Amino acid sequence: MKFEKAAVIGAGTIGLSWTALFVGHGMEVWVSDPRPDLREAVDAALAEFGPHLGVTLDPAKVHLAKDVTEAVRDADIVQENGPENVEFKKDLFATLVKEAPSHALLLSSSSAIPSTAFTGEIEDASRILIGHPFNPPHLIPLVEVVPGERTSEEATQAAVEFYRFVGRVPVVERKEIPGFVGNRLQNALSREAIYLVEQGVVTPAELDDVMTNSLGIRWSTVGPFLGSHLGGGPGGYRHMAEHIGVSMKKMWAGLGQPEQGPAEQEELIKAVEKAYGSSTYSELSETRDRKQLAVLSALDSATSVNKEEN
Numbered sequence: 001m002k003f004e005k006a007a008v009i010g011a012g013t014i015g016l017s018w019t020a021l022f023v024g025h026g027m028e029v030w031v032s033d034p035r036p037d038l039r040e041a042v043d044a045a046l047a048e049f050g051p052h053l054g055v056t057l058d059p060a061k062v063h064l065a066k067d068v069t070e071a072v073r074d075a076d077i078v079q080e081n082g083p084e085n086v087e088f089k090k091d092l093f094a095t096l097v098k099e100a101p102s103h104a105l106l107l108s109s110s111s112a113i114p115s116t117a118f119t120g121e122i123e124d125a126s127r128i129l130i131g132h133p134f135n136p137p138h139l140i141p142l143v144e145v146v147p148g149e150r151t152s153e154e155a156t157q158a159a160v161e162f163y164r165f166v167g168r169v170p171v172v173e174r175k176e177i178p179g180f181v182g183n184r185l186q187n188a189l190s191r192e193a194i195y196l197v198e199q200g201v202v203t204p205a206e207l208d209d210v211m212t213n214s215l216g217i218r219w220s221t222v223g224p225f226l227g228s229h230l231g232g233g234p235g236g237y238r239h240m241a242e243h244i245g246v247s248m249k250k251m252w253a254g255l256g257q258p259e260q261g262p263a264e265q266e267e268l269i270k271a272v273e274k275a276y277g278s279s280t281y282s283e284l285s286e287t288r289d290r291k292q293l294a295v296l297s298a299l300d301s302a303t304s305v306n307k308e309e310n
């Protein structure tokens, strides 16, 4: 399948990042979004994200479409990044099926809504599926590829091929589950993080320090299972499960259920703002992006050393 023309529907945080990534891989992109500052937002994103990708991104490669129909008319792939709302996605995908060429893949960035939830009334849903990125998609490699109940195997494989084409690491998930895998993991951790702050064990900034100085570093090199396999020493995962795992399992029942009613939520928001509110969004996101690029580049070098050794 050829991947020359992309339509990006919704150019907020995620859509702008995808746009930069697609242009960075030689694609021409048609963007549709009712926001009045669309041209400025696209140009600013291309200028900011180009250096992350090590290329100059040509604004002439991005066309502003007057509506969704115009955006998808010649598309090989459509990446949807509109509001996280089932009704919106139902209407939009009904339009996409009618207006996009019959070979076009119809992908949704949805963080938590499986495609079967918004394709029930669509006669042929065979080329609709989730391609869920992590923010920002032009930097974080993973894309969760989640077929719906009626997505064809060909479309799933084409989505894998497409995300590899734009330098991502696609992982196909075999069952639809709200939140998919990444956000379920993230949510499980966030729930405990919120609980620990609510209980006064640590402040938001201290909690973040715990993560970035331990699990964050570990998990960018080994996932939880390989981490535990190594944590078990030469006895591996079996030793870990039968030894420390026993006391860890006993802890499951006591994991936190935060309150997060309106008052607790307000208190938490204030605590996070106290920790980070003196910096602007762009200061914080630039620092995050610089550090994430450094991690990715270090991981790349470590992987090439391994390849040379083997």
Ligand SMILES: NC(=O)c1ccc[n+]([C@@H]2O[C@H](COP(=O)([O-])OP(=O)(O)OC[C@H]3O[C@@H](n4cnc5c(N)ncnc54)[C@H](O)[C@@H]3O)[C@@H](O)[C@H]2O)c1
Pocket (backbone or CB within 6 Å): 009, 010, 011, 012, 013, 014, 015, 032, 033, 034, 035, 080, 081, 082, 083, 084, 085, 109, 110, 111, 112, 132, 133, 134, 135
């Ligand atoms: N922000 C994240 O961390 C993140 C990560 C992964 C996936 N996602 C998913 O990506 C999608 C977009 O999230 P976001 O954070 O970029 O949201 P966002 O609010 O930044 O952007 C949404 C954009 O959609 C536009 N829009 C509204 N109606 C539209 C229409 N009819 N046609 C075209 N565009 C329209 C809005 O103007 C806005 O620019 C959601 O489904 C979300 O779940 C978000």
